[in-house]
Amino acid sequence: MCQLLGMNCNTPTDITFSFEGFSQRGGKTDHHGDGWGIAFFEDNCARLFLDHRPAVDSAMANFIKQYPLRSLNVIAHIRKATKGDISLRNCHPFQRELWGQTWVFAHNGNLENFEPDLDGSYLPIGETDSERAFCLIMQVLRQTFGACIKKSRPSIGEIVKTIEPLIRSISTYGTFNMLLSNGEAMYCFCATELHSIVRQHPFDTAHLSDCDMSLDFSTVTGENDRVALIATRPLTDNEIWQKHRCGEFRVFVSGQTLLSR
Secondary structure (H helix, E strand, O other), X not given: OXXXXXXXXXXXXXXXXXXXXHHHOEOOOOEOOOOEEEEEEEOOEEEEEEEOOOHHHOHHHHHHHHOOOEEEEXXXXXXXXXXXXXXXXXXXXXXXXXXXXXXXXXXXXXXXXXXXXXXXXXXXXXXXXXXXXXXXHHHHHHHHHXXXXXXXXXXXXXXXXXXXXXXXXXXXXXXXXXXXXXXXXXXXXXXXXXXXXXXXXXXXXXXXXXXXXXXXXXXXXXXXXXXXXXXXXXXXXXXXXXXXXXXXXEEEEOOEEEEEO
């Protein structure tokens, strides 16, 4: 199956170190060689990079490693195709607009016989079960709160109340590990495997498990910085990552857990 990487922090941060290790799993240290993608949020919009080639062979992936884009929320994905051919239209993350915001979604797993009733407000471009699930989530948010928000957007609590039961329902069709963000929060669901770590002062040195690279975060961060990383499997071998419970829904805001259940 695919692998996920997310970052949520309280100050704009680059993900080049983590992406260096994560990208190795796209064809070198693991077999996820059917494309990759990464989205960086900038206020209400996201900068999206996609490539149907393996991450280890991708010139675009090398560009991302060398170009330290800073963001409060990042979602990355490396693909092992189960549904849909190897093409750009089937690469994660996927993005859609709602309430003047870009929403970004990535999924690890496989959904069987999942054919949701989509009303046309959001439709898949590719053939993956993942994109169908994303379209359904966006459709339900739009149906619940309306397409246009005149005064204020729904709160994180209101969004959780709407999408958590839906996500749990979708997960009954198979394996549904997922990351979702609108640039304000990172919504995560663990069906089978998801890990996270929060880095904060006092920062230490981390060593990647997929390549021989280390970084002393105390040299590149401030005392008030806080960074949460979410990944299918831990990216470093000298830090303690927290394994999420199967069936756990978690929300990260400003680099820390806001909700977990």
